[in-house]
Amino acid sequence: MTVHIGAKSGEIAETVLLPGDPYRAKWAAETFLDDAVCVNEVRGMLGFTGTWKGNRVTIHGTGMGMPSLSIYVNELIQDYGAKTLIRIGSCGAMQENINVRDVIIAMATTSTTSMNDPIFRGANFAPCADWSLLKTAVAAAEKRDTPVHVGNIFSSDVFYSESPELDAQLERHNVLGVEMEAAELYTLAARHNARALAVLTVSDHLKTHEALPSDQRERSFADMVEIALEAAFN
Numbered sequence: 001m002t003v004h005i006g007a008k009s010g011e012i013a014e015t016v017l018l019p020g021d022p023y024r025a026k027w028a029a030e031t032f033l034d035d036a037v038c039v040n041e042v043r044g045m046l047g048f049t050g051t052w053k054g055n056r057v058t059i060h061g062t063g064m065g066m067p068s069l070s071i072y073v074n075e076l077i078q079d080y081g082a083k084t085l086i087r088i089g090s091c092g093a094m095q096e097n098i099n100v101r102d103v104i105i106a107m108a109t110t111s112t113t114s115m116n117d118p119i120f121r122g123a124n125f126a127p128c129a130d131w132s133l134l135k136t137a138v139a140a141a142e143k144r145d146t147p148v149h150v151g152n153i154f155s156s157d158v159f160y161s162e163s164p165e166l167d168a169q170l171e172r173h174n175v176l177g178v179e180m181e182a183a184e185l186y187t188l189a190a191r192h193n194a195r196a197l198a199v200l201t202v203s204d205h206l207k208t209h210e211a212l213p214s215d216q217r218e219r220s221f222a223d224m225v226e227i228a229l230e231a232a233f234n
């Protein structure tokens with residue numbers, strides 16, 4: 001048990017999928033895993049461990065934003081020995097050639113967060129994906145004919161942006177989409193010698209203002225879970 005995770009030692013797998021929403025963790029565990037058992041419900045943040053094609057996997061919620069993800073990922077890596085961590089979440093698209101429902105795989109992340117300033121002291125650390133996971137996730141997405149885009153994303157500290165100039169500069173510099181967690185996941189994985197990746201479904205478009213209707217969110221989320229599981233075990 002840790003401060004925020006009630007699982008006993010050994011109840012968390014080395015491979016962990018990380019949706020923001022705890023109810024997505026429940027749905028994904030019930031849909032994709034065999035013999036899934038709930039291993040955490042502290043503060044309503046649900047985690048489940050089961051198997052996928054015989055491989056042990058935990059699916060654990062992170063909450064929204066980097067401070068929340070940071071708590072769970074620190075404990076998952078440092079206290080439970082997680083080694084491969086894949087965020088599965090949604091993002092807003094920032095480029096015209098990307099459509100709602102497409103998948104974005106974050107090769108690198110940009111952020112304005114000050115969370116790690118005391119460590120880097122002004123240096124621009126570039127949080128990036130684990131290459132072996134990135135390669136297998138892209139191959140899995142292509143095999144399924146899921147439209148996939150690979151590149152830089154923006155991990156924002158705010159959902160409701162008041163900075164149109166920043167958004168415009170990020171778009172201009174070919175940032176593909178915006179979400180709120182991946183930069184901290186990649187930073188922690190680098191710090192603690194783990195592998196990390198973020199596989200994201202485009203749920204809304206910042207330029208066209210199109211949004212994924214709620215009845216289609218589940219199918220898109222399922223695509224992403226399967227890509228993440230194939231990436232983890234190939």
Ligand code: HPA
Binds near residue numbers: 092179180204
């Ligand atoms: N902004 C931040 N996070 C998001 C968005 C967004 O537009 N869409 C999905 N996650």
